[in-house]
Amino acid sequence: MVATDSVTMVGSGGSGAVIEVSGLGIRFKRNRRARRSFKDLFAGRKRRARPDEFWALRGVSFDIRQGEAIGVVGRNGQGKSTLLKIIAGVLIPDEGTSVVRQGVAPLIEITGGFVDDLTVRDNVYLTAGLHGMTKKEIDAKFDEIVSFAEIPGFLDTPYKHLSSGMKVRIAFSVITQLDEPVLIVDEVLAVGDKAFREKCYARIEQLLADGRTLFFVSHSERDLKRFCSRGLYLKQGELIMDGPIDDVIDRYNDDYGMASAPPVIDA
Numbered sequence: 592m593v594a595t596d597s598v599t600m601v602g603s604g605g606s607g608a609v610i611e612v613s614g615l616g617i618r619f620k621r622n623r624r625a626r627r628s629f630k631d632l633f634a635g636r637k638r639r640a641r642p643d644e645f646w647a648l649r650g651v652s653f654d655i656r657q658g659e660a661i662g663v664v665g666r667n668g669q670g671k672s673t674l675l676k677i678i679a680g681v682l683i684p685d686e687g688t689s690v691v692r693q694g695v696a697p698l699i700e701i702t703g704g705f706v707d708d709l710t711v712r713d714n715v716y717l718t719a720g721l722h723g724m725t726k727k728e729i730d731a732k733f734d735e736i737v738s739f740a741e742i743p744g745f746l747d748t749p750y751k752h753l754s755s756g757m758k759v760r761i762a763f764s765v766i767t768q769l770d771e772p773v774l775i776v777d778e779v780l781a782v783g784d785k786a787f788r789e790k791c792y793a794r795i796e797q798l799l800a801d802g803r804t805l806f807f808v809s810h811s812e813r814d815l816k817r818f819c820s821r822g823l824y825l826k827q828g829e830l831i832m833d834g835p836i837d838d839v840i841d842r843y844n845d846d847y848g849m850a851s852a853p854p855v856i857d858a
């Protein structure tokens with residue numbers, strides 16, 4: 592399936608890479624309200640302040656092979672989540688390309704892409720259905736999904752009424768039951784309690800052993816080293832290092848130091 596010129600989801604290709612990112616750039620408006628200020632309504636067109644824009648990512652290029660586990664490292668606001676959203680097809684870049692040759696199961700935000708007003712049960716069917724599972728397949732996996740999440744009394748509760756930790760539980764449970772070869776996990780597990788987090792980590796290890804490809808954003812050095820073999824280090828939207836995870840974390844710690852910067856810390 593071809594999504595756009597710049598973000599392409601295609602069937603398995605002949606080159607070894609399952610994800611090819613080239614010259615990727617995306618810019619955002621720093622101040623969305625600038626254009627809509629009350630003063631601007633009465634100002635002439637020329638006097639209107641142009642909303643300032645900035646590049647959240649620029650010139651980012653890398654290839655990923657099947658089965659690689661990638662840790663994305665960087666301080667707050669450096670473009671990590673934005674990169675994962677582009678790979679997941681949620682955001683469209685302004686320049687460059689992101690070619691994704693296999694299906695992606697993304698757990699990017701606490702909501703997991705779930706619809707607030709639908710019940711937990713309906714969200715499970717909707718999300719799994721959107722990823723190509725038939726109703727019969729979902730029926731067969733439903734009990735396993737909800738038993739992993741351990742929220743049995745809340746299946747008919749609107750998703751918006753769950754606590755943050757409960758939302759992550761069910762979202763993680765569904766996302767990791769999908770057959771998609773690429774798994775994206777962006778920090779959200781930090782919200783879960785320790786016992787559930789450990790269960791999730793065991794599940795991630797199992798998926799990696801099965802040959803899945805993982806993109807993992809975390810500020811925990813221990814977790815990055817546990818799952819990832821390769822690191823991408825983003826700084827002000829640029830990919831400043833792509834290498835073995837230990838080397839990337841060393842460089843990161845050289846730049847910021849464990850004591851002065853919170854981004855990579857042992858939780």
Ligand SMILES: Nc1ncnc2c1ncn2[C@@H]1O[C@H](COP(=O)(O)OP(=O)(O)OP(=O)(O)O)[C@@H](O)[C@H]1O
Pocket residue numbers: 619620621647665666667668669670671672673674
């Ligand atoms: N939809 C958006 N509109 C405008 N600005 C955005 C949007 N999404 C992200 N940004 C900005 O882009 C920059 C990168 O954000 P991003 O969420 O990718 O950072 P991050 O590295 O994941 O940070 P953190 O570690 O805090 O999660 C930030 O300055 C953020 O404010």
